[in-house]
Amino acid sequence: MSTPTRTPAGAPSSVGGPGGRIGDDAQRPDGVLKVRGEFAYASDLWMDDMLWGVTLRSPHPYARIRSVDVGPALAVPGVHAVLTSDDVPGEKVYGLELADQPVLALDVVRYQGEPVALVAADHPDTARRAAARIVVDYDVWEPVTDARAALGHPTWNQVHDAPAAVTELSRESAHLHPHGNLVRHLKVRKGDPEPTADVVVVGEYEVGMQDQAFLGPESGLAVPGEDGGVDLYVATQWLHVDQRQICSALAMPPEKVRLTLAGVGGAFGGREDLSMHVHACLLALHTGKPVKMSYNREESFFGHVHRHPATMRYEHGATRDGDLVYVKAEIFLDGGAYASSTPAVVGNAGTMGLGPYVVPNVHVDCYGAYTNNPPCGAMRGFGSVQTAFAYEAQMDALAAELGMDPVELRCRNAMELGSETPTGQVVDSPAPVAELLRRLVAMPLPPEPATGDDVDLRHMPGGVSNTTHGEGVRRGVGYAVAYKNVAFSEGFDDYSTARVRLEVVGGEAVATVHTAAAEVGQGLVTVEQQIARTELGVDAVVVHPKDTAVGSAGSSSASRQTYVTGGAVKAACEAVRGRVLERARGLVGRPAGDLRLDGGKVVSDLEGVALPLADVLGDDAVEETVEWRHRPTQALDPDTGQGFAHVQYAFSAHRAVVDVDTELGLVKVVEMACTQDVGKAINPQAVVGQIQGGTAQGLGLAVMEEILVRDGRVQNPSFTDYLIPTVLDMPPMRIEVLEYADPHAPYGLRGVGEAPNISSGPAVLAAIRQATGLPLRRVPVRPEHLTGT
Amino acid sequence: MRLTCTVNGDRHEVDDVWEGESLLYVLRERMGLPGSKNACEQGECGSCTVYLDGVPVCACLVAAGQAQGREVGTVEGLAGPGELHPVQEAFLEAGAVQCGFCTPGLLVATDDLVRRSRAEGRRPADAEIREALAGNLCRCTGYEKILDAVRLAADRMAGEAR
Ligand code: FES
Ligand code: FES
Numbered sequence: 001m002s003t004p005t006r007t008p009a010g011a012p013s014s015v016g017g018p019g020g021r022i023g024d025d026a027q028r029p030d031g032v033l034k035v036r037g038e039f040a041y042a043s044d045l046w047m048d049d050m051l052w053g054v055t056l057r058s059p060h061p062y063a064r065i066r067s068v069d070v071g072p073a074l075a076v077p078g079v080h081a082v083l084t085s086d087d088v089p090g091e092k093v094y095g096l097e098l099a100d101q102p103v104l105a106l107d108v109v110r111y112q113g114e115p116v117a118l119v120a121a122d123h124p125d126t127a128r129r130a131a132a133r134i135v136v137d138y139d140v141w142e143p144v145t146d147a148r149a150a151l152g153h154p155t156w157n158q159v160h161d162a163p164a165a166v167t168e169l170s171r172e173s174a175h176l177h178p179h180g181n182l183v184r185h186l187k188v189r190k191g192d193p194e195p196t197a198d199v200v201v202v203g204e205y206e207v208g209m210q211d212q213a214f215l216g217p218e219s220g221l222a223v224p225g226e227d228g229g230v231d232l233y234v235a236t237q238w239l240h241v242d243q244r245q246i247c248s249a250l251a252m253p254p255e256k257v258r259l260t261l262a263g264v265g266g267a268f269g270g271r272e273d274l275s276m277h278v279h280a281c282l283l284a285l286h287t288g289k290p291v292k293m294s295y296n297r298e299e300s301f302f303g304h305v306h307r308h309p310a311t312m313r314y315e316h317g318a319t320r321d322g323d324l325v326y327v328k329a330e331i332f333l334d335g336g337a338y339a340s341s342t343p344a345v346v347g348n349a350g351t352m353g354l355g356p357y358v359v360p361n362v363h364v365d366c367y368g369a370y371t372n373n374p375p376c377g378a379m380r381g382f383g384s385v386q387t388a389f390a391y392e393a394q395m396d397a398l399a400a401e402l403g404m405d406p407v408e409l410r411c412r413n414a415m416e417l418g419s420e421t422p423t424g425q426v427v428d429s430p431a432p433v434a435e436l437l438r439r440l441v442a443m444p445l446p447p448e449p450a451t452g453d454d455v456d457l458r459h460m461p462g463g464v465s466n467t468t469h470g471e472g473v474r475r476g477v478g479y480a481v482a483y484k485n486v487a488f489s490e491g492f493d494d495y496s497t498a499r500v501r502l503e504v505v506g507g508e509a510v511a512t513v514h515t516a517a518a519e520v521g522q523g524l525v526t527v528e529q530q531i532a533r534t535e536l537g538v539d540a541v542v543v544h545p546k547d548t549a550v551g552s553a554g555s556s557s558a559s560r561q562t563y564v565t566g567g568a569v570k571a572a573c574e575a576v577r578g579r580v581l582e583r584a585r586g587l588v589g590r591p592a593g594d595l596r597l598d599g600g601k602v603v604s605d606l607e608g609v610a611l612p613l614a615d616v617l618g619d620d621a622v623e624e625t626v627e628w629r630h631r632p633t634q635a636l637d638p639d640t641g642q643g644f645a646h647v648q649y650a651f652s653a654h655r656a657v658v659d660v661d662t663e664l665g666l667v668k669v670v671e672m673a674c675t676q677d678v679g680k681a682i683n684p685q686a687v688v689g690q691i692q693g694g695t696a697q698g699l700g701l702a703v704m705e706e707i708l709v710r711d712g713r714v715q716n717p718s719f720t721d722y723l724i725p726t727v728l729d730m731p732p733m734r735i736e737v738l739e740y741a742d743p744h745a746p747y748g749l750r751g752v753g754e755a756p757n758i759s760s761g762p763a764v765l766a767a768i769r770q771a772t773g774l775p776l777r778r779v780p781v782r783p784e785h786l787t788g789t
Numbered sequence: 790m791r792l793t794c795t796v797n798g799d800r801h802e803v804d805d806v807w808e809g810e811s812l813l814y815v816l817r818e819r820m821g822l823p824g825s826k827n828a829c830e831q832g833e834c835g836s837c838t839v840y841l842d843g844v845p846v847c848a849c850l851v852a853a854g855q856a857q858g859r860e861v862g863t864v865e866g867l868a869g870p871g872e873l874h875p876v877q878e879a880f881l882e883a884g885a886v887q888c889g890f891c892t893p894g895l896l897v898a899t900d901d902l903v904r905r906s907r908a909e910g911r912r913p914a915d916a917e918i919r920e921a922l923a924g925n926l927c928r929c930t931g932y933e934k935i936l937d938a939v940r941l942a943a944d945r946m947a948g949e950a951r
Contacts, residue, residue: 025884027881027882028881028886030889031881031886031889032873032881034886034889034892035864035873035877035880035881035886035889035892035896036824036864036865036867036868036873036877037822037823037824037825037863037864037865037893038824038865039889040823041823041826041890043823043826043827044817044823046818046821046823123807125807125809212928213928214888214890214928215826215828215834215836215888215890215891215926215927215928216826216828216888216890217827217828263889264888265826265828265888265889265890266887266888266890266928266929267888268928294827296827296829296830297828297829297830297831297833456916458916458919458920459916520888521887521888521889521890521929522887523887685884685934686884688884688934689884689887689929689930689931689934692930692931692932692933692934693887693928693929693930693931694931695931696928696930696931696932697928718829718831718833719828719829719831719833719834719926720831720833724926724928725931725932726923726924726925726926726932727918727919727922727923727925727927727932727935727936728919728920728923730931730932730933732933733931733933
C-alpha cells in the first residue's frame with residue numbers, strides 16, 4: 001500500500017522534560033511539529049499524481065432536480081471523473097442517527113449547498129471550472145424556513161399573557177421528509193401539572209445560528225488500495241462512525257475502508273458529520289488515483305452543520321422568598337434539512353434546559369424540526385448553549401421581580417450533591433453551583449472606566465475608531481451559571497478502546513498507546529501520554545497514529561474523551577502493569593501487590609529493590625487491548641422524560657463586565673471571570689486553555705456570531721461577514737479551577753471543554769442588560785438592539 | 790509561467806505556475822512548504838502570514854507573480870533544522886498551541902512585532918500586541934495564552950528571560 005508523502009505522523013514520544021504525569025502541565029507531543037510548520041494537517045496531505053476533487057452544490061434551498069448533464073464537464077481537458085448519485089454503489093443516504101441525507105442529491109435538494117455532483121481533475125482550478133459546466137435543471141420550490149411553521153405550531157401568546165396550552169404536534173402535517181417535519185419531541189414532566197406561584201415571569205427568547213468556524217478546512221486524501229478498498233486520511237472527530245457510514249455508501253466491509261486521522265485544525269462539533277469523506281473515496285475508487293479534497297472557507301460554511309437556532313418560551317414561577325416552584329418551557333430547535341444529531345441535541349436541550357437549579361414542578365416540551373435551512377447538528381455545548389441564554393435571562397428577570405440579588409436567587413435554588421434534576425436523576429457527585437457563583441462574586445472587579453482626558457481609546461467600545469471618549473458609556477456586570485452532561489447519554493453504549501504496549505527498546509522502557517480517539521486540538525494526545533507515564537512509570541510514551549486498526553474510541557465530543565478514552569488508556573495500562581508485575585513476582589519472589597512500576601523499573605514498596613524492566617521483559621512486549629465503558633445510562637421515559645440519562649455533569653460559572661456605548665450600540669467586554677469544577681485537572685494548563693477558548697466562543701455568540709439565513713439562503717459565508725472574536729474583542733480573563741473529585745470517574749475527573757462555552761454568553765448578556773436596562777431577548781446582540789434603531 | 794524567488798534563504802524556481810495562483814498556493818502545493826496555512830484564502834484570518842522582503846503579508850492575497858525575484862520567509866524558516874526559535878519555544882511553553890492551525894501565521898506576526906520593538910530597544914505593550922495580532926484569528930485559545938507567549942518571547946528576545 002502506498003502512503004501519502006505527507007502523512008499524519010504519530011505523536012513522537014516526548015521524553016523527560018518538566019512534568020509529564022497526571023496533574024502536570026505536560027507539553028503537547030505534537031507541539032514541536034506544529035510550531036515548526038511540519039504538522040501534517042488534512043489540507044497539507046499530498047501525493048505524486050494525486051487528483052483534486054471538488055463538489056458541485058445546489059444553489060437552491062428546495063428544488064426538484066429534473067436532469068443533470070455532466071457531459072460538458074467531462075469534456076474539459078484534465079478532468080478524470082464526474083460523478084452523481086448514480087455512481088454511489090451502496091446506500092445512497094447516510095446520517096449520524098437517522099440515515100436521511102443523500103451522499104449526492106437524489107431527486108430533491110433540501111438546502112442551499114447540498115452536494116449534487118463531484119469532479120476530479122489534475123488541478124483544483126480545472127476541477128472547479130469543470131464543475132461549473134455541469135448543467136442541472138432545477139424545478140425550484142418554495143422553502144420551509146421556520147421551525148415552528150414547519151411543525152404547524154400556533155403563534156405564541158405575547159409575553160405576559162397566560163401561557164398557551166401546548167398542542168401535540170403531528171408528524172402528518174409535515175412534508176419535507178416522508179416521515180414528516182418532526183425530528184424529535186421530548187417531553188419532561190415532573191410534579192404538579194397545574195402549579196401556581198406567588199410570582200410568575202414569562203419570556204420569549206431567540207438564539208441565532210452559530211458556526212463552529214474551525215480554522216482548518218474540511219479536507220482529506222483518499223488512496224485506492226491494491227485490494228480494491230480505500231485508505232482515507234481525514235480530519236474528523238470519530239473515525240469509526242465515519243467508517244460505518246462510508247462502508248454503507250460504498251457497499252464495502254470495514255476491512256476495505258481504512259481510516260487514519262489527518263491533522264485536525266479544530267472541530268467543535270463541526271466534524272461529527274461526514275463532509276468530503278465518501279466523495280473523495282468515490283472519486284479515488286473511480287479513477288484509481290489518490291484524490292484530495294479540501295474546502296475553501298465559503299464551501300466550509302456549506303460543508304458542515306451549524307448550531308441549531310432556537311426559539312424558546314419560558315415561564316418561571318417562584319415563592320415570594322425566591323424558591324422556584326415551577327418552570328414551563330417550550331423549546332424549538334431548527335434542525336435544517338437533515339437530521340444529523342438533532343435527536344440528541346433535543347435530548348440535551350430538553351433535559352438540561354432549566355439550568356443547574358432545583359425545580360420541583362417541570363413541564364418542558366422540546367422540539368427538533370426539519371426545515372430548508374442549513375442542516376444543524378453538533379456544536380460545543382450541544383443544545384445547552386441555546387437554553388442557557390433563556391433560563392439565565394429568566395433568573396435575572398425573576399430576581400428583578402422579587403427585588404433580590406440575582407446571584408443570591410441562583411444560590412438559593414442551586415443544585416447540589418443529592419439534588420434531583422428535572423428528569424428525576426439524583427446528582428451523585430459534587431455539584432458546587434453556589435460555590436462557583438460565590439467565588440466569582442469574591443473576585444476583584446476591574447477598575448472603573450476612565451473618563452475625559454485619561455481615556456485610552458483602545459479600551460473604549462469602538463476602539464481606535466474614536467467613536468466615544470466615554471460619553472454615553474455605561475458599565476454592566478452580569479453572572480451566569482451552567483451545567484452540561486459529559487459523555488453520551490440516554491442509554492447509548494458509550495465506550496472507548498485502548499491498546500497499550502510496554503517494551504524495552506535500546507535499553508529504554510517505552511510504552512505505546514494506540515487509540516482511535518481524535519486529537520482535534522484539545523490535547524488528548526498529551527493526556528494519553530500523561531496517563532501512560534503515571535500508570536506504567538515510564539518516561540517514553542509513543543502515541544500511535546489514530547486509525548481504525550484499533551477499536552472505536554467514540555467521538556471527540558460531549559467533553560468525553562479524557563473521561564472515556566482516558567479511562568480506557570488507564571485500564572489498558574493497569575492490565576499491562578498487572579502482567580508485568582506478575583512476571584516480576586516470579587523473578588524476585590515477592591507478592592505482586594508489593595511491587596509497582598517506577599522510573600522504568602519494578603520497585604518494591606518494602607525494600608525499594610529495583611529490577612530494570614529490561615530484566616523482566618527481555619525482548620518481549622506486553623500488550624493489552626481494553627474496551628472501557630462508563631457506567632450505563634438509561635433512555636428517558638417517552639411520556640415523562642424521567643430517567644438516569646446522564647453519566648456526569650460539568651459545572652461552570654461566569655462573570656462578565658462590559659462597557660456599552662448606548663448611543664452607538666457598541667459593546668466592549670472589559671473582563672470575563674470564570675469558575676469551573678473539573679474534578680481533577682489532568683493537565684492544568686490545557687484545562688485553562690479549554691476554559692479560555694470556550695469563553696471566547698460563548699462571547700462570540702453573545703455579541704457577534706451569526707450565520708444570517710434569508711429564505712433558506714446563507715448571506716454571509718466568509719470570515720469577512722461572519723465575525724469571530726479577534727484578540728481585540730477578547731478581554732483579559734480571571735479563572736479559578738476547582739477540583740472536587742467525581743467518585744465515579746477515572747481520577748475523579750470531569751469533562752471540561754463545553755461548560756465554559758455555555759455560561760460565558762449568558763453572563764455577557766446579563767451584563768449588557770444591566771448596563772442598558774433593555775430586555776434583550778435575542779442573541780447575538782447587535783448594535784440596533786441597543787440603540788432601538 | 791516560471792517563478793523564481795528566494796524562500797527561507799533558498800532559491801526556488803518553479804515552472805507551469807498558473808496566472809491565478811497565489812503565493813500561498815505555490816508555497817504549499819508547488820514548493821512543498823505547507824507550513825503556511827489556508828484557513829480562509831480571503832485575507833481575513835492571517836493563518837498564511839509570511840514575510841515578503843521582510844514585511845509580513847497574507848500570502849493568500851499575493852499573486853504568485855508578485856513574488857518574482859523577491860525574498861519570502863515562512864514558518865519553516867524561523868529556526869534551523871532541529872532548533873526552535875524563541876517565539877516557537879514561547880508558544881509551546883505558554884500553552885498557546887491547541888489545534889495549531891493559526892500558529893504558523895501568529896509566529897511570523899509575533900516575530901515581526903518582537904523584532905520591531907527590540908530594534909527600538911523596548912518590549913511591546915499589551916495594547917500594542919493586541920493591535921499587531923488583530924489580523925490573526927484563533928478559534929481555540931481565546932488568545933490569552935497567545936498573549937502570554939508573546940510577552941514571554943519579547944522578554945527572552947530582549948535578553949531578559951527569567
Ligand atoms: S488564508 Fe490568507 S488570510 Fe486567511
Ligand atoms: S490553536 Fe486552533 S485556531 Fe488557534
